Amino acid sequence: MANDMIISARDLSKVFRRGSEEVRAVDGISFEAGAGEMVAITGPSGSGKTTLLNMIGCLDNPTSGTLSVGGRPVFGGHRELSERELTRIRRELFGYVFQKFYLIPTLTVEENIMLPGAFYQAPGAKAARDVMKLLGIEQRYRHLPGEISGGEMQRVAIARALINGPKVILADEPTGSLDSRRADEISAILHGLTKQGITVVLVTHNLDLARSADRRLEIRDGKIHAE
Numbered sequence: 001m002a003n004d005m006i007i008s009a010r011d012l013s014k015v016f017r018r019g020s021e022e023v024r025a026v027d028g029i030s031f032e033a034g035a036g037e038m039v040a041i042t043g044p045s046g047s048g049k050t051t052l053l054n055m056i057g058c059l060d061n062p063t064s065g066t067l068s069v070g071g072r073p074v075f076g077g078h079r080e081l082s083e084r085e086l087t088r089i090r091r092e093l094f095g096y097v098f099q100k101f102y103l104i105p106t107l108t109v110e111e112n113i114m115l116p117g118a119f120y121q122a123p124g125a126k127a128a129r130d131v132m133k134l135l136g137i138e139q140r141y142r143h144l145p146g147e148i149s150g151g152e153m154q155r156v157a158i159a160r161a162l163i164n165g166p167k168v169i170l171a172d173e174p175t176g177s178l179d180s181r182r183a184d185e186i187s188a189i190l191h192g193l194t195k196q197g198i199t200v201v202l203v204t205h206n207l208d209l210a211r212s213a214d215r216r217l218e219i220r221d222g223k224i225h226a227e
């Protein structure tokens with residue numbers, strides 16, 4: 001495994017237990033991503049894409065396998081990080097764009113964007129303003145999520161993922177609810193981030209977006225079907 005990989009996973013598996021039933025959601029996937037790379041994960045519904053993304057992002061513990069992020073071993077082998085160290089990695093290394101945006105309806109666009117920084121350090125309105133400008137939503141900062149379009153909500157979700165200056169953006173179907181023109185705009189924004197050296201790992205059903213990535217990983221039944 002090359003050390004310069006920002007994410008390096010080997011034989012990751014995740015087994016969920018529901019009563020006596022076992023679901024092997026991710027079944028021995030190895031995965032690497034370098035700085036500034038875009039990797040697209042595709043596959044049918046229920047194939048384990050979200051589970052894989054959550055493990056890569058240190059949001060969920062693998063059942064087995066090893067994972068290093070930012071050159072640090074996180075799971076597996078002899079070393080495991082404490083919950084406190086994991087929390088630090090989550091907020092300093094990663095920016096998360098969840099499938100359903102998860103914007104808080106009673107907070108303004110600006111407040112939603114500042115939220116991940118709120119409990120960590122005061123990034124200040126300046127950082128929020130910078131990411132809003134980058135995403136072309138600076139005119140919307142006082143609006144509530146209910147007052148903006150789906151494309152704009154998606155941009156707010158990306159802006160929020162950028163507020164702490166992450167090295168890796170993990171995005172679960174970032175164009176899932178957008179028309180093709182809006183989807184192309186989000187694709188251009190994500191490619192722009194890679195040019196700044198940010199690694200983007202995304203789950204997508206959008207073929208154009210998947211094809212535009214540096215690498216594609218197709219998964220079926222928790223296994224790599226094609227690379």
Ligand code: ADP
Binds near residue numbers: 044050
């Ligand atoms: P995808 O994102 O590709 O649609 P998921 O990673 O969400 O797939 O799910 C993969 C499999 O794991 C599915 O069979 C799903 O039902 C199961 N699964 C996901 N999360 C859980 C959970 N928390 N508990 C039990 N089963 C789960």
Ligand code: MG
Binds near residue numbers: 172
């Ligand atoms: Mg999913």
